[in-house]
Amino acid sequence: MEKHNGNPARQRKLRFGIALLLTAIAAFLVISHLSFSSFCPQHQTSKPKKQNVIFMVTDGMGPASLSLARSFKQHRDGLSIDDILTLDKHIIGNSRTRSSNSLVTDSAAGATAFSCALKSYNGAIGVDPSKNPCGTVLEAMKLEGYLTGLVVTTRITDATPAAFSAHVDYRWQEDLIAEQQLGETPLGRTVDLILGGGRCHFLPNTIPGGCRADQRNLVEEAIAKNWSYVSDRELFDSLDGGKNVSLPLLGLLAPTDIPYDIDRDSKVYPSLAEQAKTALTALSKATEDSDKGFFILIEGSRIDHAGHHNDPAAQVREVLAYDDAFKAVLEFADSTDVETVIISTSDHETGGLVTARQVSPSYPDYLWYPNVLLNSSHSGEYLTKKILTKKQTKELSPESFLSFIEKEIVQEDMGINDYTSKEIAEIQVSADASAEKLLYYLNNMISVRSQTGWTTHGHSAVDVNIYAYSNSKRINEILYQREAYAGLLGNHENIEIGTFMETLTGVNLEKVTDMLKDIKHHPEGKRASVNGADIHANAY
Numbered sequence: 001m002e003k004h005n006g007n008p009a010r011q012r013k014l015r016f017g018i019a020l021l022l023t024a025i026a027a028f029l030v031i032s033h034l035s036f037s038s039f040c041p042q043h044q045t046s047k048p049k050k051q052n053v054i055f056m057v058t059d060g061m062g063p064a065s066l067s068l069a070r071s072f073k074q075h076r077d078g079l080s081i082d083d084i085l086t087l088d089k090h091i092i093g094n095s096r097t098r099s100s101n102s103l104v105t106d107s108a109a110g111a112t113a114f115s116c117a118l119k120s121y122n123g124a125i126g127v128d129p130s131k132n133p134c135g136t137v138l139e140a141m142k143l144e145g146y147l148t149g150l151v152v153t154t155r156i157t158d159a160t161p162a163a164f165s166a167h168v169d170y171r172w173q174e175d176l177i178a179e180q181q182l183g184e185t186p187l188g189r190t191v192d193l194i195l196g197g198g199r200c201h202f203l204p205n206t207i208p209g210g211c212r213a214d215q216r217n218l219v220e221e222a223i224a225k226n227w228s229y230v231s232d233r234e235l236f237d238s239l240d241g242g243k244n245v246s247l248p249l250l251g252l253l254a255p256t257d258i259p260y261d262i263d264r265d266s267k268v269y270p271s272l273a274e275q276a277k278t279a280l281t282a283l284s285k286a287t288e289d290s291d292k293g294f295f296i297l298i299e300g301s302r303i304d305h306a307g308h309h310n311d312p313a314a315q316v317r318e319v320l321a322y323d324d325a326f327k328a329v330l331e332f333a334d335s336t337d338v339e340t341v342i343i344s345t346s347d348h349e350t351g352g353l354v355t356a357r358q359v360s361p362s363y364p365d366y367l368w369y370p371n372v373l374l375n376s377s378h379s380g381e382y383l384t385k386k387i388l389t390k391k392q393t394k395e396l397s398p399e400s401f402l403s404f405i406e407k408e409i410v411q412e413d414m415g416i417n418d419y420t421s422k423e424i425a426e427i428q429v430s431a432d433a434s435a436e437k438l439l440y441y442l443n444n445m446i447s448v449r450s451q452t453g454w455t456t457h458g459h460s461a462v463d464v465n466i467y468a469y470s471n472s473k474r475i476n477e478i479l480y481q482r483e484a485y486a487g488l489l490g491n492h493e494n495i496e497i498g499t500f501m502e503t504l505t506g507v508n509l510e511k512v513t514d515m516l517k518d519i520k521h522h523p524e525g526k527r528a529s530v531n532g533a534d535i536h537a538n539a540y
Helices: 008-039 063-077 107-116 137-143 159-165 174-181 218-224 233-237 272-286 303-308 312-335 370-375 380-393 398-413 421-433 435-450 473-479 494-505 509-515
Strands: 051-058 091-096 147-155 193-197 228-230 249-252 294-300 339-345 464-470 490-493
Touching: 051 107, 051 137, 051 272, 051 312, 051 494, 063 312, 063 370, 063 464, 091 494, 107 137, 107 159, 107 494, 137 147, 137 159, 137 294, 137 494, 137 509, 147 159, 147 272, 159 174, 159 294, 193 272, 218 228, 218 249, 228 233, 272 294, 272 312, 294 312, 303 312, 312 339, 312 370, 312 380, 312 435, 312 464, 339 473, 339 494, 370 435, 380 398, 380 421, 380 435, 398 421, 421 435, 464 473, 490 494
Parallel strands: 051 294, 051 339, 091 490, 147 193, 147 294, 193 249, 228 249
Antiparallel strands: 091 464, 339 464
16 A cells, blocks of 8 residues: 655645645634624624614514414405515514523513523513523613613503613512613613603502502602603604604603504504604714614514403504504614614514414314404403493493493494394493403404404413514624524524624623612512503503
């Protein structure tokens, strides 16, 4: 056998091959180091240039919600079967949603996974499983010089906005959450703009619309600290779409949650899209001379409530209202020269929604009827309040009350003409029993006729979609990385979304966590009050 060592030609080839291999290894190590440095905050050597981060949450929206809303819109607007939602055009992955103590998460733990990039227990607001406060992306970016905002359609003290701007052991500590959102933390004020519902927890329960357990009037206190304050549609309109905003801004546009979009009076309450555009314009204007951009959370909050209520007519309108907001945010991103990234996902799915339902013992029909949802002009929540209000006035005889239910509620408001006398009687029985029973019965009448299925009044463990967009080629290249913690393409744990925002912006959550050790976060005394007028007020 010929020995390679004695062959100069073979030696030269071998040396050349080794040199090529070493060059490749060196290049790989250099590239790996640069890539690792660009994605890992502990090894980052330079700060990213000016950028805006827009994080959007569809609370309670699973994949079936998109199917429901898309088919409904096609039917309502006479569109072709290939017409899709704006969201559909930007899906890049999906997220696993479990919390630290359950395969089925609640909104508090789900939002904390996004804000702190860690798993925590159901009910946790900005704290880890040991109830230690954890620094959030919003807080970290504020400390780095960014401006920050929260825009929601529920109470601003509810789980998702709270998890970015407060730290409490339990989500029901909404009085304390309100205090922290206005700056009563070791970090000082970290939120520059607030728009949503929830005046209740900013006002004492001794005045109309207030529900604080103490006598503090946080609205007056905020104004004294130079917060601008808007509380109704007229004052919101005075903001001129965000061109006439003085930060910090506190916008509490409803006592509790802003009404469902199906019930919303546009003369009284702005849409989510209007709120989002106003907030983006205001924050963009305020940062135009800064080398830092802004972070904003925008939540389509009440998709979740429609799921809890098993209300398909409200559900489709909430999803479409969010899709309109998403479109408005895309338009903003395309209009600015600042590098901007939009990330949209859900904390969990609610209701176990499916666009099918077996309504008889025989083999199920392969049918779904969006026209039933179109004919329904109000949510079950709205109709429940309407029926109970009428019942409490005691102005009608039993016969007249049944006639009211039949004609005004079922025929006019629900758009149902094939009702039975048994159903009318059952509505009256439900009204005598409880608001919740009445709510569920009314919504089931719509669900059965449209053949929309629900498996629970709670949450499910189904994976939820991730949507993303950027006006920056650099950020898009990062978004579409497949590796865990690098990009968002493919399937991810929800905490990876929080880590993505941390690494993209170069902030350090551990540093903020260290600064929060002394924050007040344990509950004291009795559970914070909840407005009894709210139907299913504890819908999580």
